Amino acid sequence: MSSSSKPFLRALAGETLTPPPFWLMRQAGRYLPEYRATRAEAGSFLDLCYNSDLACEVTLQPLRRYGFDAAILFSDILVVPDALRQQVAFKEGEGPVLTPIRSAEDLNALDLSGLHDHLAPVYETVRKLSAAIPKTTALIGFAGAPWTVATYMIEGSGSKDFAKAKGMMFGQPELFARLMALLVQATGDYLIRQIDNGAEAIQIFDTWAGALPEDMFERWVIGTTRSLVERIRAERPGVPVIGFPRGAGYLYKRYVAETKVDGVSLDPSVPLEWAAAELQTRCTVQGNLDPLLLVAGGEALDSGIDRVLNALSKGPFIFNLGHGITPPTPPDNVARLAERVKGWKG
Numbered sequence: 001m002s003s004s005s006k007p008f009l010r011a012l013a014g015e016t017l018t019p020p021p022f023w024l025m026r027q028a029g030r031y032l033p034e035y036r037a038t039r040a041e042a043g044s045f046l047d048l049c050y051n052s053d054l055a056c057e058v059t060l061q062p063l064r065r066y067g068f069d070a071a072i073l074f075s076d077i078l079v080v081p082d083a084l085r086q087q088v089a090f091k092e093g094e095g096p097v098l099t100p101i102r103s104a105e106d107l108n109a110l111d112l113s114g115l116h117d118h119l120a121p122v123y124e125t126v127r128k129l130s131a132a133i134p135k136t137t138a139l140i141g142f143a144g145a146p147w148t149v150a151t152y153m154i155e156g157s158g159s160k161d162f163a164k165a166k167g168m169m170f171g172q173p174e175l176f177a178r179l180m181a182l183l184v185q186a187t188g189d190y191l192i193r194q195i196d197n198g199a200e201a202i203q204i205f206d207t208w209a210g211a212l213p214e215d216m217f218e219r220w221v222i223g224t225t226r227s228l229v230e231r232i233r234a235e236r237p238g239v240p241v242i243g244f245p246r247g248a249g250y251l252y253k254r255y256v257a258e259t260k261v262d263g264v265s266l267d268p269s270v271p272l273e274w275a276a277a278e279l280q281t282r283c284t285v286q287g288n289l290d291p292l293l294l295v296a297g298g299e300a301l302d303s304g305i306d307r308v309l310n311a312l313s314k315g316p317f318i319f320n321l322g323h324g325i326t327p328p329t330p331p332d333n334v335a336r337l338a339e340r341v342k343g344w345k346g
Contacts, residue, residue, distance in 0.1 A: 008070040008138040011318050012201060012240040012263050012284050019344035020309070020317045021069035023140075024334070025265075026324030027062040028074050032331060034061050045090040046082070049075050052124035059129055063137060065331065066338040069318075070138045070201075071129060073194070075122050077144025077205060080186055081153050083118035084110040100156030102164070107179055115186055116193060123197045130198025141199030143191055145206035145245075146183035146224040153179070162211050169216065184224050188231045195236045203242040203265065204228060209255075210247020217251055225259045242286060246323065256282050268322030272311035280315040287312075288322035289337075295326060297333040305340050313346060 004010055007021035029035055038058050042048035049055060059074040078096055082088040087099035101107055116123075129139055143149075152158070154165040168176045191202050209221045229241050240262035245255045247267060256264050256279055266275055266287030279285050293304040308319065319341050325334070 004138075006069070006136055006138045006200070008318060009200060009240070011316055012242070014284065014316050016313075016315055016317070018313065018346045019342055020313050020319050022319035022338070022341045023068040023070040023072065024062075024321050024325055024337075025072075026326075027066075027068060027072070027334075028058045029325055030327040031325055031329040031334070032061055032065075045076070046079075046088070049079055050121040052121050052128055055122075055125040056128040056132060059125070060132060062334075063133065066334055067342070068137070068338075070140050071133050072140040072142060072203070073122070073126055073129065073199065075125070075142070077142075077149055077207075078152060079119060079122060080115075080143065080149055080183070080190060081110075083115045083190075084112065084182070084186060085114070086110060086153060095158050096152055098152055098156050100164070101153045101179065102168070104175055107175060107182075110182060112182065112186055112189075115189055119190060119193070123193055126194050126197040126199055138200050139198055140201050140203055140242075141191060141194030142203040142205060143187045143194075145204050145209070145221065145228075145243075146180050146187060147212065147220045148206050148208045149183055149187070150176075150179055151208050151211075162208065166211075169220070180220060180224060184227050188228055191228065191232060192235055195232070195239050199239070201240045201242065201262075202232060203244060204261075206243070206245045208247070209245035210249065214251065217248070218254075221245055221248070222255055222258045225255070225261070229259050229261060242284075253278050263316075263318065265320065266322060270322075272308065276311055276315065280312065280317070284316035284318060285312055286318040286320045288320070291321045291323055291326050291329070294321065294329050294333050294337060297330060297336065301333060301336060302340060305337060309341070309344050313344065 011021050035058050038054055042054050055074045059071050078088050089097050091097050151162050151165045225243055242263035243261040244265035263284040263286050268288050268290040289304055289308050293301045
């Protein structure tokens with residue numbers, strides 16, 4: 001059990017709390033007018049990620065409105081390839097665009113040596129947030145999981161079928177394994193440095209975990225996440241880790257058992273009764289309201305919230321969405337959610 005005064009950390013340590021602590025993935029973002037104003041001030045999206053004052057400000061904005069139990073560092077999973085000297089840009093209406101890694105020559109051009117210098121503004125944001133957030137609010141650091149980050153690095157953008165990433169995985173397994181080893185090293189270094197600057201918990205986002213067949217899931221989702229968890233436990237004991245293998249289906253159970261994460265974030269497709277019986281008995285669960293219910297609002301939102309609370313609040317639980325807040329979400333609907341979760345009496 002945690003001796004912390006922070007409900008989020010107590011829940012991650014295995015306590016059952018009523019009401020449960022709550023925060024929302026992408027709680028800082030385009031649905032908030034104050035975010036859009038700060039984003040315009042920053043220039044590009046990456047400029048916002050690397051401006052510690054503005055990144056701190058957008059992290060704090062949703063806390064001021066809604067009183068979440070956790071703040072999550074405002075950044076992006078693609079700052080790691082950017083720090084490895086891959087060309088990364090965010091194009092309006094297009095999303096991320098990267099110079100793709102397709103050959104040994106491309107991979108050899110990546111460089112781990114300047115990682116911390118490049119990411120120094122992110123660490124500065126963590127330091128500023130650690131001092132600025134309320135005393136009962138926890139600070140979450142994060143990174144993309146190696147497989148998910150590798151998909152963008154190889155494809156050169158988002159993808160529907162991951163044909164090029166899987167092509168390298170199946171067709172050039174040694175090259176793919178080298179890239180993944182580099183990402184495990186870089187991601188571990190990055191997360192440890194976030195912890196050293198004030199992050200109190202870590203979330204590892206494996207957004208595209210569900211795209212892999214079982215044997216590759218075992219190696220490149222479970223295996224790499226286990227390496228990161230083991231490193232954090234060894235070097236910074238006591239800092240909890242939440243994994244998010246989105247789309248993993250029944251492999252969620254194996255993921256929890258084999259990675260030994262402290263918490264697991266559930267996507268909206270995970271059946272609640274199954275999660276309570278098979279996952280919550282092993283670790284804290286987090287989730288899993290459909291983000292589009294937050295867009296819809298009204299009675300649909302209320303009943304969705306109640307369904308999740310009824311199913312999962314009898315054990316260690318953190319209320320969240322099953323994925324990030326979407327830009328069309330009305331801020332008033334987030335306020336409605338916050339009020340309903342805070343008022344939950346079990």
